[in-house]
Amino acid sequence: GLVDKIKEAGELVLLTNAQFPPYEYLGDDNQPTGVDIEIAQKIADELGVKLTVVDMDFDGLVPALNGGKGDFIAAGYTITEERQQSVDFSDEYATSNQMVIVTKDDPKVAGATVEDLAGKTIGVQLGTTGDLFVSDEVEGATVKQYKSAIEAGMDLANGKLDAVVVDKLPAQSIVANNDSLTVYDDVLTTEQYAMAVRKGESDDLLEVINKVLADMKGDIQDLTQKHFDQYS
Ligand code: ARG
Numbered sequence: 029g030l031v032d033k034i035k036e037a038g039e040l041v042l043l044t045n046a047q048f049p050p051y052e053y054l055g056d057d058n059q060p061t062g063v064d065i066e067i068a069q070k071i072a073d074e075l076g077v078k079l080t081v082v083d084m085d086f087d088g089l090v091p092a093l094n095g096g097k098g099d100f101i102a103a104g105y106t107i108t109e110e111r112q113q114s115v116d117f118s119d120e121y122a123t124s125n126q127m128v129i130v131t132k133d134d135p136k137v138a139g140a141t142v143e144d145l146a147g148k149t150i151g152v153q154l155g156t157t158g159d160l161f162v163s164d165e166v167e168g169a170t171v172k173q174y175k176s177a178i179e180a181g182m183d184l185a186n187g188k189l190d191a192v193v194v195d196k197l198p199a200q201s202i203v204a205n206n207d208s209l210t211v212y213d214d215v216l217t218t219e220q221y222a223m224a225v226r227k228g229e230s231d232d233l234l235e236v237i238n239k240v241l242a243d244m245k246g247d248i249q250d251l252t253q254k255h256f257d258q259y260s
Contacts, residue, residue, distance in 0.1 A: 029232040040072040043098035045086040047176035049201040050255030051104035064102035087155035101224040115224040125215035129192040136190035140214035148190035151180030158193040204260035
């Protein structure tokens with residue numbers, strides 16, 4: 029099975045996109061850190077192997093997984109029916125929402141509803157659930173797809189966008205680092221995060237992941253707060 033192969037290789041390879049604080053971001057040493065990285069380290073420890081983190085574009089994660097470039101994805105990755113066609117998901121370990129970031133002075137969007145966003149120019153991270161939501165549900169929006177929501181936040185601050193749609197804690201992290209931005213309290217969606225493995229051939233790894241997630245359940249809240257504070 030896959031676990032035997034990982035043990036033989038002596039390494040567990042995590043695929044992520046480290047532009048999503050507090051779940052994964054580049055720390056002071058420019059190395060990926062965050063909630064998902066710490067959970068992944070525990071999974072590697074459980075297997076008795078070293079963890080290798082591959083930081084890549086978000087929209088390349090599933091192709092990389094299915095091309096054998098890594099063993100699993102941990103990326104604040106939302107469970108969706110469409111994704112379930114191409115990967116297997118672990119148990120969920122966090123709940124999130126899509127939220128709307130605007131500028132504090134003269135916000136170009138009046139609130140966090142689909143109607144408020146209609147016809148606006150909205151920044152998202154390419155391939156995310158925020159991207160899909162705005163592209164599919166918001167009428168007449170001009171969707172600008174960025175490599176990261178952090179970059180989209182900068183363009184919003186520079187007046188190039190009317191709003192950015194992104195997951196809750198990354199939204200709050202972006203706003204905490206930019207005085208001119210704020211995030212509406214109302215939410216667009218509710219989503220669950222899980223880790224993803226290659227479909228139909230990773231059941232033994234999935235078992236280990238789910239065991240570690242269950243063991244860590246009580247710690248994830250604190251871990252999340254720690255990384256939120258560290259980034260902000
Ligand atoms: N939760 C959203 C999704 O699954 C966004 C995830 C972005 N993650 C990242 N590491 N950049 O589509």
